[in-house]
Amino acid sequence: MRHRIAVVGSGPAGLTFARVLHRHGYGHAVTILERDSAPDARPPGGTLDLHAGLGQLALEKAGLTADFQALSRPEGQAMRILSPDGTVLRDWRPGPEERANPEIDRGQLRDLLLGPLDVRWGRGVTQVVPGARGGARIVFADGRQETYDLVVGADGASSRVRPAVSPVTPHYTGVTSVETSLDDVDRRHPDLARLIGDGSLAVYGVNRALVAQRNSGGHVKVYAQFRAPLDRQAADAGTETIRSSLLALFDGWAAPVLELLHHGTAFIRRPLYVLPVSHTWPHTPGVTLLGDAAHLMPPLGAGANLAMLEGAELAESLATDPDDLDDAVRAFEERMWARATRWAQLTTAGLERLVSPDPAQALALFDEVQPS
Structure with a gap:
């Protein structure tokens, strides 16, 4: 691969993208930029349920299904619902073969995805500037700058990459x-x-x-x-x-x-x-977004799953047609927007009903x- 690619953020979206590219033999061209000083610099967060057609599919594309199954907790799918007075209203437990949404700790998932990837810890990004002829320039917190052919913003709700393509804020x-x-x-x-x-x-x-x-x-x-x-x-x-x-x-x-x-x-x-349900942006050569940076929605189990599948699909698009970087990204964005809009509608309605x-x-x- 001739292109230099930077991933801003080492969450599930960015790591899955880089790991799938690495599996296709393009790992040397991808650099992950993370503002945290080390993988354990802060608590990784709670458990995630990875859906069979979303997060689990992304791990399959990364060649990590067996490793995931060894770490995941199918029993964690169980759900008990009480009324405020303590009455048990529902007590659902998965069957022995139920693996539609097994749980895995975020830290375990992060370590699984990190593997051989090149992560530059302690590299906070303050701004991304798209180039007039493609590519983008990254401005770091310490004042240094670097130029890449593609910058993938996978840096979450408070994305520093998002302003390069969209003025919308959560x-x-x-x-x-x-x-x-x-x-x-x-x-x-x-x-x-x-x-x-x-x-x-x-x-x-x-x-x-x-x-x-x-x-x-x-x-x-x-x-x-x-x-x-x-x-x-x-x-x-x-x-x-x-x-x-x-x-x-x-x-x-x-x-x-x-x-x-x-x-x-x-x-x-x-x-x-949250971001607006149908958040999109004018295609901007040299910059794109994944996960919460692209479509922040209520945390009802879909966000990380979507982010991982998006990372895997973008990586596959680039690996399939590495010479036409811009067309591959443009086609990916169209698919991402359509699917994310559906899930944003579902999770927004879900939050209204849960609270x-x-x-x-x-x-x-x-x-x-x-x-x-």
Whole structure:
């Protein structure tokens, strides 16, 4: 491959793109630029369910199916739904051969994809400038600059690459999520371990929800979601202040459910932002986007899956026709936009039902999408 390609961001989208290109023999031409100083510079996030026709298909294209199956947790597909008073409304468990959406920790997925890839850690990007005749110039945080034939923006919601092709910025959905964690749950909190089960636990109330998800190694992520005006100052509140405000918000819910908040070790407040459902941009030679940088949508399980498949498909397009870089990217973008629009519509409607004035909407949505 004659082209120099830079991937900005080492999340699932960028790593899958680079890994599939590497499998096609073009790894030497791809450089991944990541602002974090090392792979473990910050917590990698919670568990991901990889869908058979999306994330799992991307791993197949990367030649990593067997490695994924060895790491993934099919039992993590289980879902238990309670009412706020603690009544069990649904308790779905996967069959022994059910592998439609097995779970894998984000850190495990990252390490699986990293493999032999060339990642330049600690290389924060501040700006990407498309060239008049194709290609693009990257401006780094330290002032240095480099030019590439193609810059792939896979740098998430706050993308520094997106302004090179689109003036659109994410907007607040009206829903805020606060994340906390429990460690060594089976030993330290056996009652909560039994309550959560092997997969996820969800409790839906009026305009609020609590969701707990098992990760590997006895680690559990808990998400408190609620509708509220955007409060930028709340991000500076301390752990006990946030805990107290959440306990007040969920006052009256069953005591075992509230234990998820009582035992949380730290709290991270994340207002949920999205891009417009049909976000596109004028094709810009030398620059394109993947994943949240291209189509940020509510975090209902589709985002990482779409991002990985997009990365794999873009890589295959370039490998199939490496001489016509621009045409390959243009054709890919058209396919990506059509599929992403459908999923953005579904996830936007899903968030409206999961954090709703009518909690029955969340239960109905589960019944519509869950395997029988």
